[in-house]
Amino acid sequence: MKKAIITGITGQDGSYLAEFLLDKGYEVHGIIRRSSSQNTQRIDHLSTGKFAEEEKFVLHFGDLSDSNNLNKLIYHIEPDEIYNLGAQSHVKISFDVPEFTSDVNAIGTLRLLESIKEVNPNIRFYQASSSELFGKVKETPQSENTPFNPRSPYAVAKLYAYWITVNYRDAYELFATNGILFNHESPRRGKTFVTRKITTGISNIIKGRQDKIILGNIDAKRDWGFAGDYVEAMWLMLQQDSPDDYVVATGETHTVREFCELAFEHVGIDLVWDGEGENEKGFDSATGKELISISSQFFRPTEVDLLLGDATKTQQKLNWKPKVSFKELIHMMVDSDLNNYNNLYRKEY
Numbered sequence: 214m215k216k217a218i219i220t221g222i223t224g225q226d227g228s229y230l231a232e233f234l235l236d237k238g239y240e241v242h243g244i245i246r247r248s249s250s251q252n253t254q255r256i257d258h259l260s261t262g263k264f265a266e267e268e269k270f271v272l273h274f275g276d277l278s279d280s281n282n283l284n285k286l287i288y289h290i291e292p293d294e295i296y297n298l299g300a301q302s303h304v305k306i307s308f309d310v311p312e313f314t315s316d317v318n319a320i321g322t323l324r325l326l327e328s329i330k331e332v333n334p335n336i337r338f339y340q341a342s343s344s345e346l347f348g349k350v351k352e353t354p355q356s357e358n359t360p361f362n363p364r365s366p367y368a369v370a371k372l373y374a375y376w377i378t379v380n381y382r383d384a385y386e387l388f389a390t391n392g393i394l395f396n397h398e399s400p401r402r403g404k405t406f407v408t409r410k411i412t413t414g415i416s417n418i419i420k421g422r423q424d425k426i427i428l429g430n431i432d433a434k435r436d437w438g439f440a441g442d443y444v445e446a447m448w449l450m451l452q453q454d455s456p457d458d459y460v461v462a463t464g465e466t467h468t469v470r471e472f473c474e475l476a477f478e479h480v481g482i483d484l485v486w487d488g489e490g491e492n493e494k495g496f497d498s499a500t501g502k503e504l505i506s507i508s509s510q511f512f513r514p515t516e517v518d519l520l521l522g523d524a525t526k527t528q529q530k531l532n533w534k535p536k537v538s539f540k541e542l543i544h545m546m547v548d549s550d551l552n553n554y555n556n557l558y559r560k561e562y
């Protein structure tokens with residue numbers, strides 16, 4: 214039986230990856246931060262189920278800012294694979310907490326690699342790299358060969374993490390890989406990322422708990438996939454004969470505006486727009502009710518305007534393809550928020 218450590222196990226991807234690895238028969242060890250309020254909702258079904266009873270799902274306190282803690286955990290757990298998903302992952306917030314973001318996202322990755330090098334260089338390592346590395350894009354679509362041009366403290370920290378992963382692979386022959394993942398969403402997405410902000414907003418509007426959704430740049434374009442599909446690609450990267458870097462994306466790009474239109478359409482509302490820039494608004498065409506407005510509060514000091522991934526290498530080498538379409542993803546998220554499922558589309562454990 215293989216053993217894996219997942220940093221960021223309480224997050225969206227961590228929870229899907231934990232389920233995926235448990236299904237494959239792994240013993241999964243998750244690193245969680247001490248918090249004064251409960252933050253384990255996405256994995257509580259694993260902590261209380263049969264996997265926990267059989268000690269196949271184990272949680273440990275730790276933090277990517279604490280080298281000694283990471284060394285100790287890696288030494289005692291003796292994992293075959295480490296998936297580094299832990300990060301301050303919000304791009305806009307990285308402008309408010311750039312130093313913390315850099316410590317966790319950049320130096321946190323170095324801490325893990327150093328520990329692997331010293332404790333057991335045979336451990337396979339997955340780094341959660343990001344399409345944000347492409348930033349103000351140098352070409353479209355973006356592939357493994359596209360030059361990086363980061364646009365936020367988050368992306369600059371992830372750039373360090375990307376290159377230190379490549380460097381430890383080259384210098385010390387570690388099996389260290391980068392998954393350059395484009396945006397991926399789910400009913401478990403954090404509620405301040407734009408997709409989930411829209412789907413929770415729609416649910417609240419329909420239930421009479423919120424009047425409208427206030428957004429920033431609705432013309433930004435993203436290549437959005439389903440997180441449940443993307444964790445399989447992470448695992449596949451660590452099962453290859455040699456380490457490499459891979460883009461994971463759907464190959465389709467859509468605006469935030471389109472996301473809003475399709476999400477409202479799913480609940481029977483035809484959204485129409487009026488005005489320009491910060492004065493633009495979205496209305497229900499049937500009733501005239503204002504449903505969306507724009508506030509500069511949600512603009513970023515530097516924006517990533519367009520992301521569109523070319524995942525040809527991943528499709529060919531890993532035989533991986535996304536299963537859930539853009540429209541299916543939106544429907545899944547809207548339905549989940551309307552029904553308060555949160556964990557919709559997961560198997561029962």
Ligand code: NAP
Pocket residue numbers: 220221222223224225226227244245246248252275276277278297298299300301302303317341342343344393394395396397398403
């Ligand atoms: P997420 O939901 O925000 O989860 C982030 C995880 O990191 C949480 O478990 C969080 O713990 C943990 N974390 C934060 N600071 C930490 C620290 N100092 N020490 C240890 N753990 C810490 O993010 P996600 O969407 O699942 O993304 C997973 C990873 O992929 C992240 O590295 C993200 O940057 C990257 N990524 C995401 C996307 C995407 O579209 N989702 C695309 C490309 C790359 P708490 O619960 O305690 O906060």
Ligand code: F7E
Pocket residue numbers: 302303304305342343344345394395396397405406407408410427428429430431433434435469511512513516517
């Ligand atoms: O923004 C625009 C915003 O915060 C998407 C992270 O997982 O994916 C994620 O980063 C777009 C941006 O995700 C609002 O300006 C408009 O252009 O959902 P987001 P992100 O910044 O793309 C990458 C790949 C990661 O690696 C990150 O970890 O939507 N937008 N109005 C808004 N965004 C937010 N959050 N809120 C708004 O009101």
